[in-house]
Amino acid sequence: MTTFSAFRVETPDAGKPPECHVRQLQFDDLSPGDTIIKVAFAGVNYKDALAANGQGKIVRDYPRITGIDLSGHVVSSANQQLKEGDPVVVHGFGLGVEHDGGHAQYARVSSDWVLPLPDGLSLREAATLGAAGYTAALALHWMEMCGLSPDQGEIAVTGATGGVASIAIDILNHCGYQAVAITGKHAAHDYLKKLGAARVIAVPDLEPSGPLASGQWAGAIDSVGGSVLSWLLRTTKPEGVITAFGNAGGANLSTSVFPFILRGVKLLGINAGGPMALRRKIWDKLAIEYRPDHLNDICQVISLHSLPQVTKQMLERKTTGRNVIDMAL
Structure with a gap:
């Protein structure tokens, strides 16, 4: 079976604070869903930082892969509208909080959560934007x-x-x-x-x-x-x-x-959610009329293994802009 790297928050023993580790997992270790995505990039958000460091009561059910947004390619899906290789974006719907999230080389989600990548945006740009x-x-x-x-x-x-x-x-x-x-x-x-x-x-x-x-x-x-x-x-x-x-x-x-x-x-x-029709409209705006001009200046690309350090820096208010994990690093 395919094994892959994932950043997971775990509770080693009752009463002890959560710990985070990069683990080698298989698809059966992921939350259920009808669609598997090979994650290319994933953003690091303040909510992710809280979850990774056991703060804010963000995660209540352990273990949990963090990451409230991701971009990548469809591997397989029960939804016939999603084809193998399709570039997609996912954010919200409890991803990284109630459901294993994007801080892994693969994610398994509901097809109802998956948004086709708008024309004109790369997967890295989509992850820089993210939630x-x-x-x-x-x-x-x-x-x-x-x-x-x-x-x-x-x-x-x-x-x-x-x-x-x-x-x-x-x-x-x-x-x-x-x-x-x-x-x-x-x-x-x-x-x-x-x-x-x-x-x-x-x-x-x-x-x-x-x-x-x-x-x-x-x-x-x-x-x-x-x-x-x-x-x-x-x-x-x-x-x-x-x-x-x-x-x-x-x-x-x-x-x-x-x-x-x-x-x-x-x-x-403003809640970073909403029905899929609204999400599509906003992402289409991000690709054209709202498209930022300085995404490369906003984005710092990091590896999955550097995530613990980055989340601590984020909680200490020492980060600027967006940190984006490149799963190929």
Whole structure:
């Protein structure tokens, strides 16, 4: 039988913290599914870092192969619409959390989760985008559905050096928006400017001086939450649109109704999921109208064996952009 390498989180004994190892596995070791994919590339996401280090109660059933997104080729499938050799993308649906994920040379999933790779994207580009790129594009998609356009003013992007935010800045610049990158990492200013940020600013004083402050932003893409999101609500212009999908700055939100009822600010929650029809639409946008221009600058290619070190660096906020595993390394 075929054996392959996989990064798996395991619990050696009851009551002890999880441990992660690169194991040699067979197909029968994988979660069930009707489709086998030879993984070419897989992204490393913050959720993967939490899972690999036994934090956040991300994984509840061990052992588990991490990796919430992947790109690769179909090996076999019970779905006749998926042919051997077809290039595909998979993300979400509990992948890497409730179901063995993409941090392995092979994955077995439900065919209902499999998205054909859009024309114009390579497998490496698709993995660089991954769940992060989908989230960034979905945020802009819903903002534009609420009437946002480039002529309305600057768009704030918080947690700017993270994977989602880096891609968001790149997409915004590509689409003619003025993105303002907000970061506490001074050393990353050149990186963010290269992606297309019109300005890079430090995290401001977040102490509230009232329910509303001077309106600065036509919109915002927020990956931080907490007091940063509260500040964005106070400082967004009338009819502005904010998208939120992160909680690195805290899960609680302190605000008032005034941004909503006096300025008409719209706060949209973004979940990196959705029905397959929506996923196809967003991935098609990523391949054409939302296609980032600087994916090579955002992507750092790593090997499966370097994953433990990278996930620890990610939890320590020492990474920038997207780390992508090349399964051939």
